[in-house]
Every structure is written in C-alpha cells, then in structure tokens.
Amino acid sequence: MITTGSKLLVGSAVAAWVFAAVYGVAQEGALGTIGLVSVAVALSLLAGLNVFVRDSNVSAMEPASFETAPAAQATARSSLWPLLVGIGATSLTLGLATVPAFFVIGIIAIAAGALEWIIQGWSERASADRAFNSEVRDVMADPVELPVAGAIGFAVIAYAFSRVMLGMPSKSATVVVFSVVGAIILAVGVMVALRRGISKSTLTGAFSLGAVALIAGGTIAGLNGEREIEEHHDTGYIAERNECGTEETEADEKASQTVAGKSNAAAAIHFDGTELTADVPGYDGDFETLQLPRSNPNNILFYNESDHHARLVIELHPAEGTDGPERLCTALVDEGGVQLLTVEFDRPSFALAADGEGYAFTVPGSDAELEVVVP
Amino acid sequence: MNSLASLTEKVRTFTMSMSTSRLRTAVLAGAGTLVLASCAQDAPQDTWAPAGEYAQEIHDLQWPIFMIAGIVGVIVMVAVTIAVVRFRDRGQPIPEQSHGKAWLEYLFIALPALLLAGIAVPTVATVIALNDTDDADCIVNVTGQQWWWEYDYPIAADGSICGFMPSGEAAPIVTSGQMVIPTDAKVVIRGTSRDVIHSFWVPKLNGKRDMVPGRLHTWNFQADRPGIYAGQCAEFCGLSHANMRMEIVALDDADFQSWLDNQLEPYQSPEEGTLAAAGEASFITNCSRCHQVDGLADADGNPIVSQPELQVWSGAAPNLTNLMTRNTFAGATWDLLNDDCRDEVWEAEPDIFGERYLEGVTEECLNEIDLREWLRNAPEKKPMYADPENLEETDGLVRGMPYLALSEDQIDELVAYLLELK
Numbered sequence: 001m002i003t004t005g006s007k008l009l010v011g012s013a014v015a016a017w018v019f020a021a022v023y024g025v026a027q028e029g030a031l032g033t034i035g036l037v038s039v040a041v042a043l044s045l046l047a048g049l050n051v052f053v054r055d056s057n058v059s060a061m062e063p064a065s066f067e068t069a070p071a072a073q074a075t076a077r078s079s080l081w082p083l084l085v086g087i088g089a090t091s092l093t094l095g096l097a098t099v100p101a102f103f104v105i106g107i108i109a110i111a112a113g114a115l116e117w118i119i120q121g122w123s124e125r126a127s128a129d130r131a132f133n134s135e136v137r138d139v140m141a142d143p144v145e146l147p148v149a150g151a152i153g154f155a156v157i158a159y160a161f162s163r164v165m166l167g168m169p170s171k172s173a174t175v176v177v178f179s180v181v182g183a184i185i186l187a188v189g190v191m192v193a194l195r196r197g198i199s200k201s202t203l204t205g206a207f208s209l210g211a212v213a214l215i216a217g218g219t220i221a222g223l224n225g226e227r228e229i230e231e232h233h234d235t236g237y238i239a240e241r242n243e244c245g246t247e248e249t250e251a252d253e254k255a256s257q258t259v260a261g262k263s264n265a266a267a268a269i270h271f272d273g274t275e276l277t278a279d280v281p282g283y284d285g286d287f288e289t290l291q292l293p294r295s296n297p298n299n300i301l302f303y304n305e306s307d308h309h310a311r312l313v314i315e316l317h318p319a320e321g322t323d324g325p326e327r328l329c330t331a332l333v334d335e336g337g338v339q340l341l342t343v344e345f346d347r348p349s350f351a352l353a354a355d356g357e358g359y360a361f362t363v364p365g366s367d368a369e370l371e372v373v374v375p
Numbered sequence: 376m377n378s379l380a381s382l383t384e385k386v387r388t389f390t391m392s393m394s395t396s397r398l399r400t401a402v403l404a405g406a407g408t409l410v411l412a413s414c415a416q417d418a419p420q421d422t423w424a425p426a427g428e429y430a431q432e433i434h435d436l437q438w439p440i441f442m443i444a445g446i447v448g449v450i451v452m453v454a455v456t457i458a459v460v461r462f463r464d465r466g467q468p469i470p471e472q473s474h475g476k477a478w479l480e481y482l483f484i485a486l487p488a489l490l491l492a493g494i495a496v497p498t499v500a501t502v503i504a505l506n507d508t509d510d511a512d513c514i515v516n517v518t519g520q521q522w523w524w525e526y527d528y529p530i531a532a533d534g535s536i537c538g539f540m541p542s543g544e545a546a547p548i549v550t551s552g553q554m555v556i557p558t559d560a561k562v563v564i565r566g567t568s569r570d571v572i573h574s575f576w577v578p579k580l581n582g583k584r585d586m587v588p589g590r591l592h593t594w595n596f597q598a599d600r601p602g603i604y605a606g607q608c609a610e611f612c613g614l615s616h617a618n619m620r621m622e623i624v625a626l627d628d629a630d631f632q633s634w635l636d637n638q639l640e641p642y643q644s645p646e647e648g649t650l651a652a653a654g655e656a657s658f659i660t661n662c663s664r665c666h667q668v669d670g671l672a673d674a675d676g677n678p679i680v681s682q683p684e685l686q687v688w689s690g691a692a693p694n695l696t697n698l699m700t701r702n703t704f705a706g707a708t709w710d711l712l713n714d715d716c717r718d719e720v721w722e723a724e725p726d727i728f729g730e731r732y733l734e735g736v737t738e739e740c741l742n743e744i745d746l747r748e749w750l751r752n753a754p755e756k757k758p759m760y761a762d763p764e765n766l767e768e769t770d771g772l773v774r775g776m777p778y779l780a781l782s783e784d785q786i787d788e789l790v791a792y793l794l795e796l797k
C-alpha cells in the first residue's frame with residue numbers, strides 16, 4: 001500500500017520533472033531549468049525516502065488501528081468560520097471594484113477565518129474526547145485571539161471617545177465631559193468592587209449598554225465632524241505674510257512653538273527695551289556677535305523683558321534663485337513672554353559683505369540690533 | 376533524557392581523554408591571549424590612558440569602581456565554586472532545612488547598599504563636574520553631519536579667537552576632521568548636528584557627548600600635552616558611521632598662534648600657467664558648488680560662494696580653504712600624509728610635535744593614492760548615498776560626495792591645486 005504522503009511527494013516529483021523538461025525545451029537560459037531540476041531532484045529524494053519509511057507511519061500497515069483513530073470517532077461539528085471566509089471573499093471582490101478599504105477588510109477576514117477554521121478543524125481531530133478537543137483549541141487560539149480582541153476593543157473605545165471629545169462644542173465642555181465620564185467610571189468601578197454580589201448578567205448588561213452608548217456617540221460625533229479648532233500661526237506663516245512690523249498679529253503670543261526647542265537652544269536673546277543681548281551656552285559674556293553655523297536650523301529663544309510688546313526679526317538675504325523666506329520673525333511677544341524662533345542661513349556672512357549687507361537680529365520700533373556671523 | 380545522558384557521557388570521556396597537561400596548555404594560552412590583548416601597543420582610543428583633565432576625572436572614577444566590582448566578582452565566583460564543589464550531590468541524604476539567618480540577610484542587604492551608595496556619591500559629583508562648561512578659555516562650534524565633523528571658531532568681542540589674538544584681521548575659521556586647540560586651555564565645544572544624531576567622542580580627552588539636530592550641547596576638552604588625539608562618532612548614524620572619525624590636535628601656545636595666523640592668511644591664486652592654476656579653474660567648475668574655498672573669486676573678482684544646501688542633504692560640505700594644513704581627510708578616515716611622513720608627525724615627541732604638524736602636507740609627503748582614489752570615485756572609497764539613480768528620498772540631494780567622472784588629467788590638476796591650499 002502506498003501511503004498518502006508518499007503519493008503526494010511522488011506526484012510532485014513527477015510534476016517537477018515534467019515542468020523541468022518542458023521549461024528546458026521551451027525557454028532560453030539555463031538558470032530556470034537548473035532551478036527546476038534541483039527541485040525535481042530534491043522532491044524525488046524526499047519521495048524515495050518517504051516510500052521507504054512508509055510515511056513514518058507504523059499503523060499504516062495495520063488497518064485495525066484506523067478504527068480507533070480520533071478521526072474515526074466523531075464527525076466534525078458545524079463551524080461558522082467558513083461564513084467569515086465567505087464574507088471576506090465577497091468584500092475582497094467588492095473592494096477590487098470599489099474602495100480599497102473593502103479589499104483590505106476582505107483579506108483580513110479571509111486570513112482570520114481560515115486560521116480559525118484550520119485550528120478548529122485540527123483540534124476536533126486531536127482526540128476522541130470532545131471536551132479535551134475544545135481545550136486544545138483554546139490553548140492554540142487564545143494567545144492569538146485574546147490580544148487581537150483586546151486591541152480591537154481598545155481601538156474602538158479610544159477612537160469613539162476621541163470623536164466625542166473633538167465633537168464637543170467648546171474646549172471647556174470637553175474638560176467637563178472628560179471629568180464627569182472619568183468620575184462615573186471610577187464610581188462604577190468602586191461599586192463593583194464593594195458589592196461582590198452583583199450578578200454576572202447585570203454587569204454584562206451595564207457594560208454592553210456603556211459600549212453601545214460609546215459607539216453610538218462616537219458615530220454621531222464622527223459624522224458631525226470636529227468643532228472648529230483655532231489655528232496657531234507659526235513664525236514661518238507670519239513671515240510669509242510679511243507681518244514682521246510692530247502691528248498686532250493673530251498669532252498666539254505666548255506660544256513658544258515646541259517644548260523640545262526650549263531646552264538646549266543655540267542662544268537666548270534678551271530684549272530690555274533698548275538693547276538686544278545674547279545669552280549663549282558656552283560663551284561667558286565677552287561675545288558681542290553670535291556665530292551660528294550655516295545650513296543648520298538654529299533654535300533661538302527670544303525673551304521680551306521690555307515693558308511693551310515686541311518681536312524679534314531677522315533678514316535672511318536668501319541667495320538668488322532659492323525659494324527660502326526673505327525674513328523671519330516671532331509673533332508679537334507679551335511683556336515678559338518668551339518665543340522660539342528657528343533660523344537657518346543659506347549664505348555665509350562674507351557673501352553678504354560683498355553687497356554691504358550682514359545678518360542681524362532687530363526689534364521693530366527700536367534701534368536694538370544683534371549682529372550674527374555665519375562662517 | 377536518554378540523549379542528554381549520552382551527551383554528558385561523551386563530554387566526560389572527551390575531557391578525560393584530553394591529558395591534563397594539554398588542558399593546562401589550552402587554559403594558559405587562552406588566558407595569555409586575553410592578557411596580551413589588554414595591553415595593545417597601538418591603541419589611540421584607549422579609555423584607560425587619559426591625556427587631559429576631564430578624561431583623568433573619568434579615569435579616577437572608573438578604576439576604583441572597576442576594582443570594587445572586580446573584588447566583589449571574584450568573591451562571588453569563589454563562593455559559588457566552593458559551594459558547587461563541596462556540596463555537590465554524592466548521594467548523601469538531604470540535610471536538615473533551616474529558615475535563614477536574619478543577621479546574615481541584613482548584612483547582605485546592607486553591604487551592597489552601602490557599596491552602591493559609596494559609588495554613587497563620587498559618580499554624581501563627577502557627572503556634575505564634567506558638565507560644567509563655564510569659564511572657557513576657548514570656544515569651538517562643532518557641527519556633525521553624515522559622515523564628517525565641521526568646526527568653526529567664533530570671534531570674541533575683543534577680536535580674539537579661541538583666546539588668541541590673530542596677528543591680522545579676524546575672520547571666522549572653518550575646518551573639518553581635525554580640531555586644533557591650544558594645549559592646557561579649557562576648550563568648550565558647542566555642538567549640534569545637521570542631519571541625524573551623532574556623538575562626539577575623543578576617549579583620551581573626555582567621554583562622549585551626543586550631537587542632536589535642533590539642540591545645542593556643550594562639552595569640555597583639555598589636553599595636557601601637544602599631540603593628536605583620535606576619536607570617532609559614537610552614535611550609529613548611517614552607512615558610513617564607521618568612517619566618521621575625528622581628531623583633536625593640541626598645539627602649544629606659540630604653535631597655536633602660528634596655526635591661527637596661517638588659517639587667516641588671505642587666499643592666493645596659484646601662479647598662472649602652472650598645473651595648479653589649471654586645477655583652480657577645474658575646481659571652480661567641478662567642486663566649488665559644494666566646497667567653499669574662502670577668498671576664491673571669479674573672473675570679475677566676485678567671491679565664489681558654495682551652495683552645498685542645493686546639493687547635499689545635510690546642507691554642508693567640508694571647507695577646503697586650508698585642506699593641506701590638516702593631515703587626514705573625509706571624516707578623518709584617510710591620511711593626507713604618506714606612511715613615513717605620517718609617523719614623523721603622529722609619533723613625534725610633544726616638544727617637536729607642533730613644528731612637524733604645522734608643516735602641513737607637502738608635495739613629497741602627500742598620500743597621493745588615497746586622495747586620487749577619493750577624487751576618482753568618492754562613493755567607492757567611502758560608502759555614501761550618492762547614486763544619482765537612487766535619490767528620491769532626499770529629493771535628489773546626495774549624502775556624501777558623489778562620483779564626478781573626472782579624467783586622470785583633471786585629477787592631476789586638482790591634486791596640484793589642493794596641495795596649495797594651506
């Protein structure tokens with residue numbers, strides 16, 4: 001009797017030899033033929049080995065053992081997983097014609113369904129004992145199922161909740177809602193913890209209700225769209241619109257743009273109403289100019305220590321034919337305020353000197369000036 | 376189980392078959408190699424050989440800690456070995472079990488806690504001391520990029536540079552690869568990066584300091600003796616991270632003054648009709664779009680300004696104004712001096728080192744092989760992202776120096792020209 005495994009391998013080996021022959025005759029180039037012949041040789045070896053050891057299956061020669069095999073004991077139970085695979089296949093086909101998202105969902109559904117189906121089918125043949133089989137299934141599937149389910153659940157909650165928050169009519173409303181929801185969750189948690197006796201169904205009911213409410217709220221809020229969120233203009237925007245004079249701008253006066261930029265800036269520039277001075281890490285007071293590397297985004301902090309609004313401005317003198325900004329400036333900074341300005345110089349100072357120009361930080365409405373040298 | 380038993384059996388017969396004398400030879404040979412490896416002669420980046428104040432501070436901290444750790448380690452190993460050998464299973468009955476000894480347990484908690492506390496105090500003190508970058512005698516701006524370091528020297532209010540007054544007019548000095556500093560001076564570097572994170576590390580003079588885009592980090596250096604101190608980038612930064620090296624060159628005061636004055640000498644075009652003059656023309660066409668040579672001017676006398684930001688991803692290429700005053704190139708990875716001349720400088724005694732270093736690279740001493748290979752095809756010599764077919768990610772900008780398809784004649788001219796840059 002030729003065993004099942006051997007049949008498969010013998011068949012594959014024969015097919016590989018045929019393909020190798022057909023390919024070798026029909027196609028040019030030796031590489032493909034060499035590959036196919038190698039495959040055929042390898043498969044022939046495996047087939048020979050398998051025939052020789054009879055699938056390593058001791059019972060193959062003993063028909064009696066088949067009757068006691070798990071597979072012979074119970075028929076497979078019905079499974080819902082093929083349904084998921086079917087839905088996936090439909091979605092995949094639909095996705096080809098319509099939105100790519102359906103295609104991706106289809107692939108995921110097919111993969112998940114097929115995996116689950118395989119695990120179920122395999123576990124039902126694990127032994128003759130149904131209870132044991134279902135345990136085997138859980139051992140295999142739980143490590144995959146539980147984290148995936150947890151991640152999906154968490155993503156749904158986070159996404160729905162964030163939609164609700166962004167849909168609130170104002171920023172203060174979100175703060176209130178956030179606090180109230182947090183307090184409710186805490187209260188429910190405390191109640192559950194104190195009253196051990198709460199029945200499982202009551203709990204499940206409460207949580208399902210919460211989940212439905214959240215998802216519904218998220219859907220409604222998501223469809224309604226986010227509330228209008230005020231845009232904070234950055235220094236580049238202000239500079240582009242050439243609003244670098246003493247006039248007010250809509251920019252957020254206290255914004256210092258990024259937290260990271262505030263630490264380890266290349267220099268802190270202070271304005272006391274008449275003069276600009278630089279406080280530079282490493283320098284200890286005997287430098288009147290600031291030397292900043294070329295083609296490098298240098299972070300500068302502007303401290304307005306005068307008693308009126310002020311902004312820091314620098315002309316960048318970009319090289320001809322480049323599209324960099326002409327000048328950069330901070331927003332109008334409050335008395336006592338700080339703002340970050342990131343400046344990048346394209347040309348060394350000596351290139352400007354030929355035209356009688358130079359780099360300098362200035363404050364419109366005052367004579368303050370701080371020279372910058374770009375080496 | 377069976378196979379495990381047979382395996383241990385095999386190992387036993389094998390070790391027994393190996394005569395004790397042979398075993399001893401093997402152990403001795405292994406230990407000997409270890410010992411020899413630990414006292415390598417040529418170890419320019421030896422963290423155990425401090426050559427300045429800051430490295431010394433680190434050293435004064437690390438050797439007692441290593442010693443304590445070593446002693447503790449030996450005690451533990453010996454105790455474990457004794458326990459394993461003396462109390463191994465010889466089929467004796469399981470001894471009576473007792474529940475610990477309180478005073479011993481307290482001791483074993485208190486002892487390591489005390490040790491760690493004892494180590495923590497000087498460690499924190501050293502960390503704080505190393506980070507004190509006030510009171511600099513000399514300031515150098517350091518900018519890292521893939522895969523080389525740039526240095527520029529700011530000018531103080533009184534016109535001095537790095538604490539020295541130039542004989543002529545002061546101007547910013549820009550160099551790369553080798554950072555020249557005065558011996559004994561407290562040098563503070565102000566460092567950042569133009570692309571990714573790099574780390575500035577010259578082990579004989581101080582520990583590492585990361586150089587991070589958008590941030591400015593300061594760090595101290597001080598060298599006791601004139602000489603060249605080697606280092607390398609210590610933060611993985613891409614393809615040629617291994618070829619991103621640097622050197623700190625310490626010169627005594629008089630030599631530093633000469634170096635400074637020489638860096639500020641006005642540019643002089645090569646004499647007309649020479650090979651170098653042809654090289655200058657070739658440099659203007661082929662190189663000066665990336666490389667700055669201060670003082671180089673076009674036919675109308677207008678300064679030629681490089682625009683590396685339009686060519687290179689980091690926005691910079693080395694300033695070559697005084698290329699031949701340094702003696703390594705391309706991230707301090709290759710020598711500009713040939714082997715003989717290199718040894719004369721690198722191995723010079725401190726008292727004559729400065730004089731030798733200031734000679735720069737002469738025609739006789741030039742390491743033509745590596746420099747020519749560089750000009751012939753830079754990305755082949757140093758791995759860089761400079762394949763014009765493969766630059767979508769950087770909008771056509773190269774990282775490193777690209778292949779320039781120069782002819783051998785052009786290379787002759789360029790080498791002659793580069794030799795004049797000092």
Ligand SMILES: [Cu+2]
Pocket residue numbers: 519520522572573574608609610611612616619
């Ligand atoms: Cu690096």
